Amino acid sequence: MKILVTDRDGVEHSLDAIEGWRVMEIIRDRGLPIKAECGGACACATCHVYVDETWQARLPEPTDEEIDMLDNALEVEDNSRLSCQIIFNPEYDGLKVTLAPEDM
Numbered sequence: 001m002k003i004l005v006t007d008r009d010g011v012e013h014s015l016d017a018i019e020g021w022r023v024m025e026i027i028r029d030r031g032l033p034i035k036a037e038c039g040g041a042c043a044c045a046t047c048h049v050y051v052d053e054t055w056q057a058r059l060p061e062p063t064d065e066e067i068d069m070l071d072n073a074l075e076v077e078d079n080s081r082l083s084c085q086i087i088f089n090p091e092y093d094g095l096k097v098t099l100a101p102e103d104m
């Protein structure tokens, strides 16, 4: 199982995905630059990604907590999500996301 992650230079990476891991953890574990400062507690918004539009409706709706925290992210779009709040399961094989810009 894989997820496809486009980095901030526009390069797409195919990453091995593990059931039960947060998408943020998969990205971080495979060495792509994602700050994820709070470690997945939905308390920092530095794991912000854009979900490919073909996948948007296939993910569960964000919780109110996630929506509130996204207010702190930069350049939020309709397809913005916090990648620590997406728990990978086999139905998400092939999920495509793009890393959002980071606060410098």
Ligand code: FES
Residues within 6 Å of the ligand: 024, 036, 037, 038, 039, 040, 041, 042, 043, 044, 045, 046, 047, 069, 082, 083, 084, 085
């Ligand atoms: Fe902090 Fe996702 S890692 S909100």
